Amino acid sequence: MAVIAIMTFLASLTLGSVLLVADTSASWQRDIARELTVQIRPEPGMDMDAATTAVQVVLLATPGVVSATPLDDAAANMLLSPWLGDLDLTALPVPRLIAVEIDLGSALDFAALEEAVERAVPQASLDDHRAWISRLAVMAGAMVTAGVAILALVLAATVLTVVFATRGAMTGNRHIIEVLHFVGASGSFIAGQFQRHFLRLGLIGAAIGGAIALVLFLLVGWSLRPDQVGAEADQFRVMFGTFNLGIWGYSLIVMLALAVAVLTALTSRFTVLRQLAAIDLLAPVDG
Structure with a gap:
């Protein structure tokens, strides 16, 4: 549960940062594209x-x-x-x-x-800021791509963690699994028990990690509100705007937490079925 909470927190931070960079970059590009500069030497x-x-x-x-x-x-x-x-x-x-x-x-x-x-x-020259717009678009695209890659790595690490946790749980409860199979329990039924267990852990862990990320974004956004005066607040507002994800951004974090919980349950189920097939528990028990 703790690992899932940490992974969800990191994934939410990454997603929120990607959304902020993409939104701020689009705002910068709109502002720059709306203006020209004429210089008279x-x-x-x-x-x-x-x-x-x-x-x-x-x-x-x-x-x-x-x-x-x-x-x-x-x-x-x-x-x-x-x-x-x-x-x-x-x-x-x-x-x-x-x-x-x-x-x-x-x-x-x-x-x-x-x-x-x-x-x-x-002596006059016109600058349409196309070079700045192009560089800004490349920089923002690189940051968004890096953020998506990091998000994918975090989710992959979450899947591997659930796989190893499921295998450990099956090893520790091997005798119970054998008894269930002996009395006629199917592999799907056994996998369902693990799936429900890990779904509960995933929901709790993802809720904790996602809630902490939401609170963090809200607190930082509140500290950087437009009426806040200070050099650091001004610099952050220049880089990230108001640091406000908006309803859509916060909704995406909630959906990401739910996706992590569902991914945890499905990964556990798939791992159990693979392990059952590997140890040949689906075959009839002799005697």
Whole structure:
């Protein structure tokens, strides 16, 4: 029972982590795909305000562009401060950035938009974040694949544990099994007794492991709620969102616990039938 509880807990943690990574990755990709960035590189004697206005006019005149907002000096300082510290950037040739929000439902021609922006201001360049989206998708896919593989390994370890436990129980009760068979009990009947026993153990163990995992996810989600202030909470929210699995995620963990219990019972039954066939208990007893 303890082993099944531990395995269910680990499987639930893995499943919940996979769901969080997949959901967060999808959210990141939606956010990145909804935005473009135009960078205007400064040059000596260049009027940055006029260049910014010219690029902004081109962007807003393009179908599919919802907004084009230039980032002011304070926003630029906020973006650069993690790398450069609190410096006065007014004397530095810092590029001017324009955040562009696009309509995902529109068929925006990025190549034509980039050409129009560069034609208006040669020092401007457009970044559609495709490289970031591609890398993010690959990273998230690798993490999800690794999580599914770990989940499969945990379930395989659970099956092997039940197999060895069933064999041990049969060895310890061999004389009882022989008596049952002598009085006419079929292999299916004997396997059913083990199946019910291990189903009970599986239900209790899986319920304990799944409940602990659910409580853990709920506690972490509560500690990372949006009104919680702190550097660690902010970092976790950036990586995993609100750390909330939602009703569907919690339901999947419950279904996983039930699946572990059913898998435990079926594995026990199959093992008993194989062992009975191996020791030839299904043949009539002589004498």
